[in-house]
Amino acid sequence: MELRHLEYFLMVSKELHFTKAAEKLGISQPTLSQQIKMLEKEIGYSLFNRVGKKIELTKVGEIVQQEALKIQGSIENISSQISAFSKGDLGELKIAVLPGEITDLVATLCIEFNQLYPNIKVSIETTDQVEKAVLDNRTDFGISFQLNQNDQLQVTKLYEEEFYLISNQKNEESKVAFAEVVKEPLILFPNQHQCRKIINKTSNEIGKKLEPIVETSSIKSILNLVRSGVGRSVVSRTLFEFYDTADLYFQQIEKPTLTRGVYLVRKKDCIVNYAAREFIKLLVSEIEKLQFHTEKDAIHSLYRSVL
Template sequence: MSNQLEFRHLRYFLAVAEDLHFRKAAERLYISQPGLSRQIKQMENDLGLKLFERHNRKVILTEAGKYLKDEFTRNLKQLEDTINHAKLIHYGKTGQIELGYVGSAMQKLIPQLLMNYRETKPDVVFSLKEMDNKKQINALLNFDIDIGFVRLEEVPKTIEKKCIKSDIFCLVLPEDHSIDKSNFQDLSQLKSESFILFDPEYSESYYTNVLQVFKDSGFMPSVSHLTIHASSIYNLVKNNFGISIVPKSLISNHIKGVKFIELDKIPQRTNLSVVWNKTNRNPLLPELLDLILSKPN
Protein backbone atom coordinates (compact mmCIF):
# COMPACT_ATOMS: atom_id res chain seq x y z
CA MET A 1 0.00 0.00 0.00
CA SER A 2 1.10 3.51 -0.95
CA ASN A 3 4.43 2.19 -2.07
CA GLN A 4 4.11 3.16 -5.68
CA LEU A 5 3.56 6.76 -4.70
CA GLU A 6 6.07 9.12 -6.29
CA PHE A 7 6.66 12.85 -6.26
CA ARG A 8 5.21 12.92 -9.74
CA HIS A 9 1.87 12.00 -8.26
CA LEU A 10 2.07 14.79 -5.73
CA ARG A 11 2.95 17.34 -8.40
CA TYR A 12 0.12 16.18 -10.63
CA PHE A 13 -2.36 16.10 -7.79
CA LEU A 14 -1.45 19.62 -6.71
CA ALA A 15 -1.83 20.92 -10.25
CA VAL A 16 -5.33 19.44 -10.54
CA ALA A 17 -6.21 20.56 -7.01
CA GLU A 18 -5.27 24.12 -7.92
CA ASP A 19 -7.03 24.28 -11.29
CA LEU A 20 -9.86 21.86 -10.49
CA HIS A 21 -9.69 21.11 -14.20
CA PHE A 22 -7.90 18.09 -15.67
CA ARG A 23 -7.28 19.53 -19.15
CA LYS A 24 -5.85 22.83 -17.91
CA ALA A 25 -3.72 21.10 -15.35
CA ALA A 26 -2.44 18.63 -17.94
CA GLU A 27 -1.52 21.49 -20.24
CA ARG A 28 0.34 23.27 -17.45
CA LEU A 29 2.22 20.04 -16.69
CA TYR A 30 3.06 19.49 -20.39
CA ILE A 31 1.42 16.09 -20.47
CA SER A 32 -1.78 14.82 -22.04
CA GLN A 33 -5.12 14.81 -20.24
CA PRO A 34 -5.63 11.02 -20.31
CA GLY A 35 -2.18 10.48 -18.83
CA LEU A 36 -2.99 12.85 -16.01
CA SER A 37 -6.38 11.22 -15.38
CA ARG A 38 -4.73 7.85 -15.13
CA GLN A 39 -2.01 9.00 -12.75
CA ILE A 40 -4.56 10.56 -10.43
CA LYS A 41 -6.68 7.46 -10.47
CA GLN A 42 -3.64 5.34 -9.75
CA MET A 43 -2.80 7.64 -6.86
CA GLU A 44 -6.31 7.29 -5.48
CA ASN A 45 -6.08 3.50 -5.65
CA ASP A 46 -2.71 3.58 -4.06
CA LEU A 47 -3.73 5.77 -1.14
CA GLY A 48 -7.04 3.99 -0.81
CA LEU A 49 -9.11 7.17 -0.85
CA LYS A 50 -10.92 9.47 -3.26
CA LEU A 51 -9.16 12.78 -3.85
CA PHE A 52 -11.71 14.41 -6.16
CA GLU A 53 -15.43 14.23 -6.71
CA ARG A 54 -15.90 14.20 -10.46
CA HIS A 55 -19.20 15.77 -11.33
CA ASN A 56 -20.58 16.18 -14.81
CA ARG A 57 -18.87 19.38 -15.64
CA LYS A 58 -16.87 20.20 -12.55
CA VAL A 59 -14.28 18.66 -10.29
CA ILE A 60 -14.09 19.37 -6.58
CA LEU A 61 -11.76 18.26 -3.83
CA THR A 62 -12.97 15.82 -1.20
CA GLU A 63 -12.32 16.67 2.44
CA ALA A 64 -9.34 14.35 2.47
CA GLY A 65 -8.21 15.96 -0.80
CA LYS A 66 -8.34 19.44 0.68
CA TYR A 67 -6.28 18.30 3.61
CA LEU A 68 -3.74 16.61 1.37
CA LYS A 69 -3.49 19.64 -0.88
CA ASP A 70 -2.31 21.75 2.07
CA GLU A 71 -0.04 19.10 3.49
CA PHE A 72 1.60 18.09 0.22
CA THR A 73 2.20 21.72 -0.64
CA ARG A 74 3.91 22.19 2.68
CA ASN A 75 5.82 18.97 2.25
CA LEU A 76 7.18 19.85 -1.18
CA LYS A 77 8.13 23.32 -0.02
CA GLN A 78 9.96 21.86 2.91
CA LEU A 79 11.74 19.39 0.69
CA GLU A 80 12.89 22.21 -1.55
CA ASP A 81 14.24 24.12 1.44
CA THR A 82 16.02 20.99 2.58
CA ILE A 83 17.68 20.53 -0.79
CA ASN A 84 18.74 24.16 -0.93
CA HIS A 85 20.26 23.87 2.49
CA ALA A 86 22.08 20.71 1.46
CA LYS A 87 23.58 22.65 -1.45
CA LEU A 88 24.81 25.33 0.94
CA ILE A 89 26.46 22.60 2.98
CA HIS A 90 27.95 21.08 -0.15
CA TYR A 91 29.56 24.34 -1.17
CA GLY A 92 30.88 24.95 2.33
CA LYS A 93 28.63 27.95 2.93
CA THR A 94 27.19 26.46 6.09
CA GLY A 95 26.64 23.09 7.66
CA GLN A 96 25.06 21.01 10.31
CA ILE A 97 26.26 19.77 13.64
CA GLU A 98 24.97 16.55 15.15
CA LEU A 99 25.08 16.77 18.88
CA GLY A 100 24.62 14.07 21.51
CA TYR A 101 23.97 14.75 25.17
CA VAL A 102 23.03 13.15 28.45
CA GLY A 103 19.71 14.44 29.74
CA SER A 104 21.23 16.50 32.50
CA ALA A 105 23.12 18.70 30.03
CA MET A 106 19.83 19.88 28.56
CA GLN A 107 18.92 21.63 31.77
CA LYS A 108 20.64 24.94 31.03
CA LEU A 109 23.90 24.33 29.26
CA ILE A 110 22.90 23.24 25.79
CA PRO A 111 20.04 25.69 25.24
CA GLN A 112 22.39 28.52 26.22
CA LEU A 113 25.15 27.19 24.01
CA LEU A 114 22.84 27.00 21.02
CA MET A 115 21.58 30.51 21.57
CA ASN A 116 25.12 31.88 21.71
CA TYR A 117 26.19 29.99 18.64
CA ARG A 118 23.14 31.00 16.64
CA GLU A 119 24.06 34.66 17.03
CA THR A 120 27.10 34.23 14.83
CA LYS A 121 25.99 31.35 12.60
CA PRO A 122 22.22 31.45 12.20
CA ASP A 123 22.20 29.10 9.19
CA VAL A 124 23.77 26.10 10.85
CA VAL A 125 21.33 23.29 11.54
CA PHE A 126 21.67 21.47 14.83
CA SER A 127 20.48 17.93 15.21
CA LEU A 128 20.08 17.06 18.88
CA LYS A 129 20.06 13.49 20.13
CA GLU A 130 19.72 12.43 23.72
CA MET A 131 21.91 9.37 24.25
CA ASP A 132 23.68 7.80 27.18
CA ASN A 133 27.45 8.07 27.65
CA LYS A 134 28.37 4.82 25.93
CA LYS A 135 26.19 5.47 22.93
CA GLN A 136 27.72 8.89 22.49
CA ILE A 137 31.23 7.46 22.41
CA ASN A 138 30.18 4.91 19.79
CA ALA A 139 28.40 7.57 17.79
CA LEU A 140 31.51 9.75 17.86
CA LEU A 141 33.63 6.87 16.60
CA ASN A 142 31.18 6.26 13.73
CA PHE A 143 30.88 9.99 13.00
CA ASP A 144 27.16 9.76 13.74
CA ILE A 145 27.54 12.77 15.99
CA ASP A 146 30.12 15.55 15.86
CA ILE A 147 30.17 16.42 19.52
CA GLY A 148 28.90 14.95 22.76
CA PHE A 149 28.18 15.94 26.34
CA VAL A 150 28.91 13.11 28.76
CA ARG A 151 29.61 12.30 32.37
CA LEU A 152 32.60 10.01 31.90
CA GLU A 153 36.15 9.91 33.17
CA GLU A 154 37.65 7.42 30.70
CA VAL A 155 37.33 7.66 26.91
CA PRO A 156 39.06 5.88 23.97
CA LYS A 157 42.25 7.29 22.51
CA THR A 158 40.77 8.86 19.38
CA ILE A 159 38.22 10.73 21.47
CA GLU A 160 39.16 14.09 22.94
CA LYS A 161 37.57 15.13 26.25
CA LYS A 162 37.47 18.38 28.18
CA CYS A 163 35.63 18.99 31.42
CA ILE A 164 33.37 22.02 31.25
CA LYS A 165 31.44 21.76 34.46
CA SER A 166 32.18 20.31 37.88
CA ASP A 167 29.14 19.75 40.05
CA ILE A 168 28.70 19.00 43.70
CA PHE A 169 26.07 16.48 44.77
CA CYS A 170 22.83 17.31 46.57
CA LEU A 171 20.67 15.21 48.84
CA VAL A 172 17.02 15.05 47.77
CA LEU A 173 14.53 14.62 50.62
CA PRO A 174 10.77 14.85 50.96
CA GLU A 175 9.75 18.30 52.16
CA ASP A 176 8.66 17.02 55.58
CA HIS A 177 11.70 14.83 56.26
CA SER A 178 13.13 15.19 59.76
CA ILE A 179 16.59 16.01 58.44
CA ASP A 180 17.20 19.48 57.04
CA LYS A 181 20.06 21.91 56.56
CA SER A 182 20.22 22.78 60.26
CA ASN A 183 20.67 19.28 61.65
CA PHE A 184 22.41 17.53 58.76
CA GLN A 185 26.00 16.60 59.45
CA ASP A 186 26.92 13.47 57.63
CA LEU A 187 25.47 10.98 55.16
CA SER A 188 25.68 8.18 57.71
CA GLN A 189 22.64 9.73 59.39
CA LEU A 190 20.69 8.30 56.42
CA LYS A 191 22.08 4.78 56.32
CA SER A 192 18.69 3.22 57.11
CA GLU A 193 16.89 5.01 54.27
CA SER A 194 16.24 3.44 50.91
CA PHE A 195 17.68 5.25 47.93
CA ILE A 196 16.53 6.11 44.41
CA LEU A 197 19.47 6.39 42.03
CA PHE A 198 20.19 6.82 38.33
CA ASP A 199 20.31 3.52 36.51
CA PRO A 200 23.93 2.33 36.10
CA GLU A 201 22.82 1.13 32.66
CA TYR A 202 22.58 4.77 31.69
CA SER A 203 25.98 5.76 33.06
CA GLU A 204 28.26 3.20 34.64
CA SER A 205 30.88 5.68 35.78
CA TYR A 206 28.36 8.05 37.30
CA TYR A 207 26.94 5.17 39.35
CA THR A 208 30.29 4.01 40.70
CA ASN A 209 31.08 7.63 41.52
CA VAL A 210 27.90 7.89 43.59
CA LEU A 211 28.55 4.57 45.29
CA GLN A 212 31.97 5.89 46.32
CA VAL A 213 30.21 8.73 48.10
CA PHE A 214 28.40 6.18 50.27
CA LYS A 215 31.47 4.04 50.80
CA ASP A 216 33.29 7.10 52.10
CA SER A 217 30.49 7.56 54.62
CA GLY A 218 30.93 4.00 55.77
CA PHE A 219 27.82 2.25 54.44
CA MET A 220 26.29 0.77 51.31
CA PRO A 221 22.83 2.14 50.58
CA SER A 222 19.78 0.00 50.00
CA VAL A 223 18.63 0.95 46.52
CA SER A 224 14.86 0.74 46.06
CA HIS A 225 14.48 2.26 42.57
CA LEU A 226 16.61 2.87 39.53
CA THR A 227 15.52 5.43 36.99
CA ILE A 228 16.78 7.47 34.06
CA HIS A 229 15.01 10.80 34.50
CA ALA A 230 15.58 13.34 37.23
CA SER A 231 11.89 14.19 37.27
CA SER A 232 11.06 10.58 38.18
CA ILE A 233 13.44 10.84 41.10
CA TYR A 234 11.73 14.00 42.38
CA ASN A 235 8.32 12.41 42.04
CA LEU A 236 9.34 9.26 43.87
CA VAL A 237 11.00 11.25 46.65
CA LYS A 238 7.99 13.52 46.98
CA ASN A 239 5.76 10.48 47.47
CA ASN A 240 8.05 8.93 50.09
CA PHE A 241 9.40 6.06 48.03
CA GLY A 242 12.91 6.90 49.20
CA ILE A 243 15.53 9.62 49.11
CA SER A 244 18.20 10.39 46.56
CA ILE A 245 21.42 12.10 45.55
CA VAL A 246 21.67 14.13 42.34
CA PRO A 247 24.14 16.57 40.77
CA LYS A 248 23.36 20.16 41.71
CA SER A 249 22.86 21.22 38.09
CA LEU A 250 19.81 18.99 37.82
CA ILE A 251 17.94 21.18 40.27
CA SER A 252 15.74 23.87 38.85
CA ASN A 253 13.85 26.44 40.87
CA HIS A 254 10.34 25.15 40.54
CA ILE A 255 10.43 21.66 42.02
CA LYS A 256 7.64 21.26 44.53
CA GLY A 257 7.39 18.77 47.40
CA VAL A 258 11.09 18.05 47.89
CA LYS A 259 14.00 19.82 49.53
CA PHE A 260 17.70 19.78 48.75
CA ILE A 261 20.81 19.76 50.91
CA GLU A 262 24.15 20.53 49.25
CA LEU A 263 26.89 18.00 49.99
CA ASP A 264 29.75 20.47 49.71
CA LYS A 265 31.90 18.66 52.27
CA ILE A 266 32.43 15.47 50.28
CA PRO A 267 35.22 15.34 47.69
CA GLN A 268 33.27 13.71 44.86
CA ARG A 269 32.19 15.85 41.94
CA THR A 270 30.28 14.86 38.84
CA ASN A 271 31.95 16.27 35.80
CA LEU A 272 30.20 17.18 32.60
CA SER A 273 32.60 16.97 29.67
CA VAL A 274 32.55 17.82 26.00
CA VAL A 275 33.82 14.99 23.86
CA TRP A 276 34.68 14.90 20.19
CA ASN A 277 36.53 12.81 17.67
CA LYS A 278 40.00 14.10 16.78
CA THR A 279 39.67 12.80 13.25
CA ASN A 280 36.30 14.46 12.58
CA ARG A 281 36.60 16.77 9.58
CA ASN A 282 33.40 18.77 10.07
CA PRO A 283 34.62 22.31 9.33
CA LEU A 284 32.24 23.83 11.87
CA LEU A 285 33.62 21.83 14.77
CA PRO A 286 36.73 23.85 15.72
CA GLU A 287 34.79 27.07 16.04
CA LEU A 288 32.06 25.45 18.11
CA LEU A 289 34.68 23.93 20.43
CA ASP A 290 36.34 27.31 20.76
CA LEU A 291 33.06 28.80 21.86
CA ILE A 292 32.42 26.08 24.42
CA LEU A 293 35.93 25.94 25.86
CA SER A 294 36.43 29.71 26.00
CA LYS A 295 33.55 30.00 28.47
CA PRO A 296 34.46 30.35 32.10
CA ASN A 297 33.35 26.89 33.20
Protein backbone atom coordinates (compact mmCIF):
# COMPACT_ATOMS: atom_id res chain seq x y z
CA MET A 1 0.00 0.00 0.00
CA GLU A 2 1.46 3.34 -1.08
CA LEU A 3 0.94 6.66 0.66
CA ARG A 4 -0.12 8.09 -2.70
CA HIS A 5 -3.06 5.67 -2.77
CA LEU A 6 -4.19 6.82 0.67
CA GLU A 7 -3.87 10.47 -0.39
CA TYR A 8 -6.07 9.82 -3.43
CA PHE A 9 -8.56 7.84 -1.38
CA LEU A 10 -8.87 10.60 1.25
CA MET A 11 -9.53 13.22 -1.41
CA VAL A 12 -12.28 11.09 -2.98
CA SER A 13 -13.77 10.36 0.46
CA LYS A 14 -13.82 14.11 1.13
CA GLU A 15 -15.31 15.19 -2.20
CA LEU A 16 -17.44 12.06 -2.81
CA HIS A 17 -16.97 12.83 -6.49
CA PHE A 18 -14.20 11.36 -8.67
CA THR A 19 -14.01 14.23 -11.17
CA LYS A 20 -13.81 16.93 -8.48
CA ALA A 21 -11.25 14.91 -6.51
CA ALA A 22 -9.13 14.38 -9.64
CA GLU A 23 -9.16 18.12 -10.39
CA LYS A 24 -7.96 18.95 -6.88
CA LEU A 25 -5.25 16.29 -7.07
CA GLY A 26 -4.14 17.50 -10.51
CA ILE A 27 -4.59 14.13 -12.22
CA SER A 28 -7.08 12.74 -14.72
CA GLN A 29 -10.31 11.11 -13.58
CA PRO A 30 -9.46 7.73 -15.25
CA THR A 31 -6.07 7.70 -13.51
CA LEU A 32 -7.70 8.38 -10.16
CA SER A 33 -10.29 5.64 -10.68
CA GLN A 34 -7.52 3.20 -11.58
CA GLN A 35 -5.53 4.07 -8.45
CA ILE A 36 -8.59 3.58 -6.22
CA LYS A 37 -9.27 0.21 -7.88
CA MET A 38 -5.68 -0.82 -7.15
CA LEU A 39 -6.17 0.14 -3.48
CA GLU A 40 -9.47 -1.77 -3.31
CA LYS A 41 -7.81 -4.81 -4.84
CA GLU A 42 -5.02 -4.70 -2.27
CA ILE A 43 -7.47 -4.32 0.62
CA GLY A 44 -9.85 -6.92 -0.78
CA TYR A 45 -13.01 -4.86 -0.38
CA SER A 46 -14.84 -2.07 -2.15
CA LEU A 47 -14.27 1.32 -0.56
CA PHE A 48 -17.11 3.16 -2.28
CA ASN A 49 -20.66 2.35 -3.25
CA ARG A 50 -21.24 3.76 -6.74
CA VAL A 51 -24.84 4.74 -7.50
CA GLY A 52 -24.96 6.54 -10.83
CA LYS A 53 -22.88 9.71 -10.51
CA LYS A 54 -23.06 9.62 -6.72
CA ILE A 55 -20.71 7.68 -4.45
CA GLU A 56 -20.58 6.97 -0.74
CA LEU A 57 -18.16 5.22 1.59
CA THR A 58 -18.74 1.57 2.37
CA LYS A 59 -18.30 0.33 5.94
CA VAL A 60 -14.79 -0.82 5.05
CA GLY A 61 -14.24 2.57 3.42
CA GLU A 62 -15.14 4.28 6.69
CA ILE A 63 -12.57 2.15 8.55
CA VAL A 64 -9.87 2.92 5.96
CA GLN A 65 -10.74 6.63 6.10
CA GLN A 66 -10.39 6.73 9.90
CA GLU A 67 -6.99 5.00 9.84
CA ALA A 68 -5.76 6.95 6.80
CA LEU A 69 -6.52 10.24 8.57
CA LYS A 70 -4.35 9.10 11.49
CA ILE A 71 -1.50 8.28 9.11
CA GLN A 72 -1.94 11.59 7.33
CA GLY A 73 -1.91 13.45 10.65
CA SER A 74 1.27 11.69 11.76
CA ILE A 75 3.04 12.46 8.48
CA GLU A 76 1.97 16.12 8.65
CA ASN A 77 3.27 16.34 12.23
CA ILE A 78 6.62 14.85 11.22
CA SER A 79 6.94 17.17 8.23
CA SER A 80 5.92 20.30 10.16
CA GLN A 81 8.33 19.59 13.00
CA ILE A 82 11.24 18.87 10.63
CA SER A 83 10.43 22.04 8.69
CA ALA A 84 10.20 24.08 11.89
CA PHE A 85 13.50 22.68 13.14
CA SER A 86 15.29 23.46 9.90
CA LYS A 87 14.04 27.06 9.96
CA GLY A 88 14.76 27.58 13.63
CA ASP A 89 11.01 28.09 14.11
CA LEU A 90 9.09 25.85 16.48
CA GLY A 91 5.75 25.78 14.70
CA GLU A 92 2.13 26.33 15.68
CA LEU A 93 -0.07 25.50 18.66
CA LYS A 94 -3.86 25.14 18.44
CA ILE A 95 -5.96 24.75 21.60
CA ALA A 96 -9.72 24.25 22.00
CA VAL A 97 -11.32 25.60 25.18
CA LEU A 98 -14.80 26.10 26.58
CA PRO A 99 -16.02 29.69 26.83
CA GLY A 100 -15.39 31.18 30.26
CA GLU A 101 -12.75 30.55 32.88
CA ILE A 102 -10.64 28.13 30.86
CA THR A 103 -10.31 30.72 28.10
CA ASP A 104 -8.95 33.13 30.71
CA LEU A 105 -6.60 30.47 32.10
CA VAL A 106 -5.19 29.57 28.69
CA ALA A 107 -4.95 33.21 27.57
CA THR A 108 -3.02 34.09 30.74
CA LEU A 109 -0.58 31.23 30.22
CA CYS A 110 -0.15 32.27 26.59
CA ILE A 111 1.57 35.45 27.77
CA GLU A 112 4.28 33.44 29.52
CA PHE A 113 4.37 30.89 26.69
CA ASN A 114 4.96 33.64 24.12
CA GLN A 115 7.84 35.02 26.18
CA LEU A 116 9.45 31.58 26.20
CA TYR A 117 8.64 30.66 22.58
CA PRO A 118 8.06 33.86 20.57
CA ASN A 119 8.22 32.02 17.24
CA ILE A 120 5.28 29.72 18.01
CA LYS A 121 1.95 30.91 16.67
CA VAL A 122 -0.84 30.18 19.17
CA SER A 123 -4.49 29.84 18.13
CA ILE A 124 -7.23 29.47 20.75
CA GLU A 125 -10.60 28.14 19.57
CA THR A 126 -13.37 28.93 22.01
CA THR A 127 -16.15 26.40 21.49
CA ASP A 128 -18.87 24.46 23.31
CA GLN A 129 -17.71 21.39 21.36
CA VAL A 130 -14.14 20.91 22.54
CA GLU A 131 -14.15 17.16 21.87
CA LYS A 132 -15.33 17.64 18.27
CA ALA A 133 -12.59 20.21 17.64
CA VAL A 134 -10.01 17.65 18.81
CA LEU A 135 -11.57 14.77 16.85
CA ASP A 136 -11.71 16.88 13.68
CA ASN A 137 -7.97 17.63 14.04
CA ARG A 138 -8.65 21.36 14.25
CA THR A 139 -6.66 21.58 17.49
CA ASP A 140 -3.72 19.85 19.14
CA PHE A 141 -5.64 19.37 22.38
CA GLY A 142 -8.56 20.77 24.32
CA ILE A 143 -9.36 21.74 27.90
CA SER A 144 -12.88 21.11 29.09
CA PHE A 145 -15.23 20.53 32.04
CA GLN A 146 -17.89 18.50 30.24
CA LEU A 147 -16.93 15.17 28.74
CA ASN A 148 -18.72 12.59 26.64
CA GLN A 149 -17.24 9.11 26.41
CA ASN A 150 -15.42 8.55 23.11
CA ASP A 151 -13.02 5.72 22.33
CA GLN A 152 -10.94 7.97 20.08
CA LEU A 153 -10.08 10.42 22.86
CA GLN A 154 -7.43 10.32 25.57
CA VAL A 155 -8.75 12.21 28.59
CA THR A 156 -6.66 13.25 31.61
CA LYS A 157 -8.11 14.92 34.69
CA LEU A 158 -5.83 17.87 35.39
CA TYR A 159 -7.37 19.10 38.63
CA GLU A 160 -10.49 19.52 40.73
CA GLU A 161 -11.44 23.09 41.56
CA GLU A 162 -13.92 24.64 43.93
CA PHE A 163 -15.96 27.81 43.83
CA TYR A 164 -15.66 30.77 46.18
CA LEU A 165 -18.02 33.43 47.43
CA ILE A 166 -15.98 36.62 47.09
CA SER A 167 -16.55 40.04 48.69
CA ASN A 168 -14.73 43.23 49.62
CA GLN A 169 -15.07 42.59 53.35
CA LYS A 170 -13.47 39.87 55.43
CA ASN A 171 -15.82 37.41 57.11
CA GLU A 172 -14.94 35.60 60.31
CA GLU A 173 -16.29 32.34 58.89
CA SER A 174 -14.06 30.63 56.34
CA LYS A 175 -17.00 28.70 54.89
CA VAL A 176 -20.56 29.60 53.95
CA ALA A 177 -23.58 27.43 53.14
CA PHE A 178 -24.89 27.69 49.59
CA ALA A 179 -28.37 28.54 50.93
CA GLU A 180 -26.85 31.67 52.49
CA VAL A 181 -24.98 32.53 49.29
CA VAL A 182 -28.18 32.90 47.26
CA LYS A 183 -29.55 35.38 49.83
CA GLU A 184 -26.71 37.80 49.03
CA PRO A 185 -26.92 40.57 46.40
CA LEU A 186 -25.00 38.71 43.70
CA ILE A 187 -23.06 39.79 40.63
CA LEU A 188 -22.88 36.81 38.29
CA PHE A 189 -21.95 35.70 34.82
CA PRO A 190 -24.83 35.24 32.32
CA ASN A 191 -26.71 31.92 32.15
CA GLN A 192 -24.65 30.58 29.22
CA HIS A 193 -21.40 30.85 31.19
CA GLN A 194 -20.01 27.55 32.50
CA CYS A 195 -19.63 28.89 36.05
CA ARG A 196 -23.24 30.16 36.08
CA LYS A 197 -24.55 26.80 34.86
CA ILE A 198 -23.18 25.09 37.96
CA ILE A 199 -24.63 27.75 40.26
CA ASN A 200 -28.02 27.51 38.54
CA LYS A 201 -28.06 23.73 38.78
CA THR A 202 -27.24 23.82 42.50
CA SER A 203 -29.82 26.51 43.28
CA ASN A 204 -32.49 24.49 41.45
CA GLU A 205 -31.55 21.39 43.43
CA ILE A 206 -32.15 23.14 46.76
CA GLY A 207 -35.25 24.93 45.52
CA LYS A 208 -33.81 28.45 45.61
CA LYS A 209 -34.29 31.03 42.87
CA LEU A 210 -31.30 33.05 41.71
CA GLU A 211 -31.92 36.76 41.16
CA PRO A 212 -28.55 38.48 40.58
CA ILE A 213 -28.51 42.26 40.74
CA VAL A 214 -25.94 42.44 37.92
CA GLU A 215 -25.06 40.02 35.13
CA THR A 216 -21.92 40.50 33.04
CA SER A 217 -19.61 38.28 31.03
CA SER A 218 -16.55 40.34 32.02
CA ILE A 219 -14.62 38.95 34.99
CA LYS A 220 -12.85 42.32 35.39
CA SER A 221 -16.23 44.04 35.70
CA ILE A 222 -17.36 41.49 38.28
CA LEU A 223 -14.25 42.03 40.38
CA ASN A 224 -14.54 45.81 40.18
CA LEU A 225 -18.22 45.71 41.16
CA VAL A 226 -17.37 43.50 44.14
CA ARG A 227 -14.56 45.90 45.11
CA SER A 228 -17.00 48.82 45.06
CA GLY A 229 -19.42 47.01 47.38
CA VAL A 230 -22.28 46.63 44.87
CA GLY A 231 -22.56 42.95 45.80
CA ARG A 232 -20.74 39.66 46.10
CA SER A 233 -19.99 37.05 43.49
CA VAL A 234 -19.35 33.34 43.03
CA VAL A 235 -16.27 32.52 40.94
CA SER A 236 -14.10 29.49 40.33
CA ARG A 237 -10.75 29.23 42.02
CA THR A 238 -9.16 29.35 38.56
CA LEU A 239 -10.44 32.88 38.04
CA PHE A 240 -9.69 33.96 41.59
CA GLU A 241 -6.06 32.82 41.27
CA PHE A 242 -5.40 34.19 37.80
CA TYR A 243 -6.57 37.76 38.41
CA ASP A 244 -5.48 40.48 40.79
CA THR A 245 -7.69 39.66 43.79
CA ALA A 246 -5.31 40.49 46.64
CA ASP A 247 -7.73 43.13 47.93
CA LEU A 248 -10.73 40.73 47.94
CA TYR A 249 -11.78 38.03 50.38
CA PHE A 250 -13.21 34.61 49.74
CA GLN A 251 -15.21 31.96 51.56
CA GLN A 252 -15.44 28.33 50.57
CA ILE A 253 -18.97 27.24 49.72
CA GLU A 254 -20.46 24.16 51.37
CA LYS A 255 -23.77 22.30 51.76
CA PRO A 256 -23.26 21.48 48.97
CA THR A 257 -19.65 22.10 48.00
CA LEU A 258 -19.38 23.47 44.48
CA THR A 259 -16.61 21.72 42.56
CA ARG A 260 -15.83 20.55 39.05
CA GLY A 261 -13.11 18.66 37.23
CA VAL A 262 -10.89 20.20 34.57
CA TYR A 263 -9.75 17.82 31.83
CA LEU A 264 -7.12 17.72 29.11
CA VAL A 265 -8.53 16.15 25.95
CA ARG A 266 -6.42 14.87 23.07
CA LYS A 267 -6.79 12.37 20.27
CA LYS A 268 -5.50 8.85 20.88
CA ASP A 269 -2.53 7.52 18.95
CA CYS A 270 -1.55 10.95 17.64
CA ILE A 271 1.87 12.53 17.90
CA VAL A 272 1.96 15.40 20.38
CA ASN A 273 4.00 18.11 18.69
CA TYR A 274 6.71 20.15 20.36
CA ALA A 275 4.59 23.25 20.90
CA ALA A 276 1.75 21.28 22.51
CA ARG A 277 4.15 19.43 24.82
CA GLU A 278 5.75 22.67 25.99
CA PHE A 279 2.41 24.36 26.66
CA ILE A 280 1.09 21.32 28.57
CA LYS A 281 4.28 21.37 30.67
CA LEU A 282 3.64 25.01 31.48
CA LEU A 283 0.00 24.29 32.32
CA VAL A 284 0.82 21.38 34.64
CA SER A 285 3.58 23.38 36.32
CA GLU A 286 1.15 26.24 37.01
CA ILE A 287 -1.47 23.85 38.40
CA GLU A 288 1.07 22.30 40.76
CA LYS A 289 2.41 25.72 41.80
CA LEU A 290 -1.09 26.90 42.72
CA GLN A 291 -1.64 23.65 44.64
CA PHE A 292 -4.88 22.71 42.93
CA HIS A 293 -6.23 19.33 43.91
CA THR A 294 -4.75 16.98 41.32
CA GLU A 295 -4.92 13.23 40.80
CA LYS A 296 -1.25 12.29 41.00
CA ASP A 297 -1.64 9.08 39.01
CA ALA A 298 -3.32 10.97 36.19
CA ILE A 299 -0.59 13.62 36.10
CA HIS A 300 2.15 10.97 36.18
CA SER A 301 0.43 9.15 33.32
CA LEU A 302 0.31 12.42 31.37
CA TYR A 303 4.04 12.94 31.94
CA ARG A 304 4.78 9.43 30.67
CA SER A 305 2.58 9.64 27.58
CA VAL A 306 3.05 13.28 26.55
CA LEU A 307 5.69 15.15 28.50
